Amino acid sequence: MGVSRDATKEEIKKSYKKLARKYHPDMNKDNKEEAERKFKKISEAYEILADPDKRARYDRFGKEGVYFEGGQFSWEDFTHQADLEDIFKDFFGGFGGGDFFSQIFGQGTRARTGPRAQYSVGEDLRIPLNITLKEAAEGTTKRIKVRLFEKCRHCDGKGGVTTTCSMCNGTGEVRTAHSGIFGQMVSVSTCPACRGTGEVIRDTCPYCYGEGRVKKEKQLSVRIPPGVESDNYITLRGEGNVGRRRGMRGNIIIQIKVKEDSRFIREGNNLRIKIPVSYKTAIEGGEVKIPTLDGRVKITIPPHTNSGKVFVLRGKGMGSLYGRGKGNLLAEVYIWTPKKVSRKAQGLLEELDKELGSSPEL
Numbered sequence: 434m435g436v437s438r439d440a441t442k443e444e445i446k447k448s449y450k451k452l453a454r455k456y457h458p459d460m461n462k463d464n465k466e467e468a469e470r471k472f473k474k475i476s477e478a479y480e481i482l483a484d485p486d487k488r489a490r491y492d493r494f495g496k497e498g499v500y501f502e503g504g505q506f507s508w509e510d511f512t513h514q515a516d517l518e519d520i521f522k523d524f525f526g527g528f529g530g531g532d533f534f535s536q537i538f539g540q541g542t543r544a545r546t547g548p549r550a551q552y553s554v555g556e557d558l559r560i561p562l563n564i565t566l567k568e569a570a571e572g573t574t575k576r577i578k579v580r581l582f583e584k585c586r587h588c589d590g591k592g593g594v595t596t597t598c599s600m601c602n603g604t605g606e607v608r609t610a611h612s613g614i615f616g617q618m619v620s621v622s623t624c625p626a627c628r629g630t631g632e633v634i635r636d637t638c639p640y641c642y643g644e645g646r647v648k649k650e651k652q653l654s655v656r657i658p659p660g661v662e663s664d665n666y667i668t669l670r671g672e673g674n675v676g677r678r679r680g681m682r683g684n685i686i687i688q689i690k691v692k693e694d695s696r697f698i699r700e701g702n703n704l705r706i707k708i709p710v711s712y713k714t715a716i717e718g719g720e721v722k723i724p725t726l727d728g729r730v731k732i733t734i735p736p737h738t739n740s741g742k743v744f745v746l747r748g749k750g751m752g753s754l755y756g757r758g759k760g761n762l763l764a765e766v767y768i769w770t771p772k773k774v775s776r777k778a779q780g781l782l783e784e785l786d787k788e789l790g791s792s793p794e795l
């Protein structure tokens with residue numbers, strides 16, 4: 434183990450921790466057998482070193498002093514499973530050691546749950562939902578109709594009249610003994626005949642043909658938060674199709690599509706709008722009516738306003754997905770030029786141009 438003879442318990446554990454990670458077979462996929470052998474070897478050493486009594490006997494009598502029923506260390510002799518769980522819990526997301534441990538210590542060592550019925554999970558349902566820009570700005574609640582699988586009432590979702598599974602006698606699990614690298618092992622697995630439910634169908638339900646579910650129409654109300662954009666998803670967990678034979682429900686995934694509004698350009702939570710103003714208004718000032726998401730409002734254009742000037746209407750933009758206030762409406766002014774100019778207007782423009790002078794040179 435690479436520790437000195439007078440190493441403390443902590444030092445031994447630390448060293449074992451390092452080596453156990455290094456030689457864990459699930460992390461040595463290329464050389465699994467060699468890793469298994471080494472992993473077992475260091476576990477054996479740890480078993481002896483971590484136990485003062487075993488260690489004393491080992492020091493006096495060698496291996497024979499310690500062992501171990503059957504003369505050879507086997508995983509049944511290993512009493513530090515808790516340490517292993519501890520060492521590997523951050524590696525395997527808290528599951529206590531990955532596939533390898535359930536293989537060497539059996540199912541019971543892990544979460545001690547045993548096999549469970551394999552319920553099928555219903556398919557997720559994707560539903561596109563069109564909303565207006567105003568609805569996206571303010572948030573809304575939409576009622577939608579969906580057709581999805583619901584539990585069959587006639588057979589209560591079982592798929593028919595059931596009887597106890599003869600392969601597993603209703604336990605839902607089958608045990609098989611086989612010899613592996615660590616000696617005789619019994620593995621417990623989910624019964625393939627009843628998929629762990631302990632029951633099989635004797636008479637198939639004529640309404641759902643054994644599926645345990647039938648298609649039905651359902652009304653749903655979906656809350657859309659303010660600030661959503663196209664391609665945002667809203668997931669309604671556990672509201673989707675029911676799975677086969679009392680399976681769990683899948684999800685409903687609402688795919689938002691915000692309809693374009695040709696008047697507004699969305700810039701995050703702000704909206705931009707381009708406002709045409711006449712030559713006269715731009716020079717002398719005046720009032721113009723502009724559209725917002727809550728109807729038209731008047732804004733005052735001060736005298737000597739040039740194209741590109743932006744007026745900010747606070748709080749007239751989009752709501753925020755994160756609930757922090759509202760964006761603004763940015764009203765950008767441009768000087769409107771008519772497509773057709775009459776002879777009279779041409780004459781007047783000539784005169785005006787002389788009076789006002791030409792634009793400054795850059």
Ligand SMILES: [Zn+2]
Binds near residue numbers: 627
């Ligand atoms: Zn069975």
Ligand SMILES: [Zn+2]
Binds near residue numbers: 585588592593638643
């Ligand atoms: Zn049925």
